[in-house]
Amino acid sequence: NAGVTQTPKFRVLKTGQSMTLLCAQDMNHEYMYWYRQDPGMGLRLIHYSVGEGTTAKGEVPDGYNVSRLKKQNFLLGLESAAPSQTSVYFCAIWTSRGGDFSTEQFFGPGTRLTVL
């Protein structure tokens, strides 16, 4: 979706290295999410944000940190990468209109991360 971009597209890390993934949106949506997708396990929520300056833990938050200093950007950090964090990471955005949550989620193209 052109409204959601992820940087970088691919990355290879060594165990213990750190990195930050960036999700950027131009749709002015309040809610932003980071998921990881692993074979046979579907999409699992790591962290999410319901607005600028807010973050919350999802299903699998350990080993990750996030920040949302600006409404358009949601950063996912790995402080000390581990092989178990090898995955494809997706960012998603969503909004509500006047309290109505009946709107679509949009996904970014993904970041493929390998930790050796």
Add this chain to the structure above:
Amino acid sequence: KQEVTQIPAALSVPEGENLVLNCSFTDSAIYNLQWFRQDPGKGLTSLLLIQSSQREQTSGRLNASLDKSSGRSTLYIAASQPGDSATYLCAGLPSGTYKYIFGTGTRLKVLA
């Protein structure tokens, strides 16, 4: 804990068949439901959104329905084509939350 099951996990059919993919939630209190398509190595593309006040949605050869009383949704694909080959995921928004939950998907292959 709310869980989502998609049946079948994989499906291989000849071109032209009509298909039904199923999605069910352990807790039927679902506010929205969205169906996505994912091609290999790609992101998720939204196909259909069934909003809180709706029971079904249609787009071209696709029709999705949601039975809120049972927490079950079906995606119907008419006259399947090889270009429909992909993984199809359903995602539901439980009432009172900001977090969608996803099924593990149905991997569809349509043979020419």
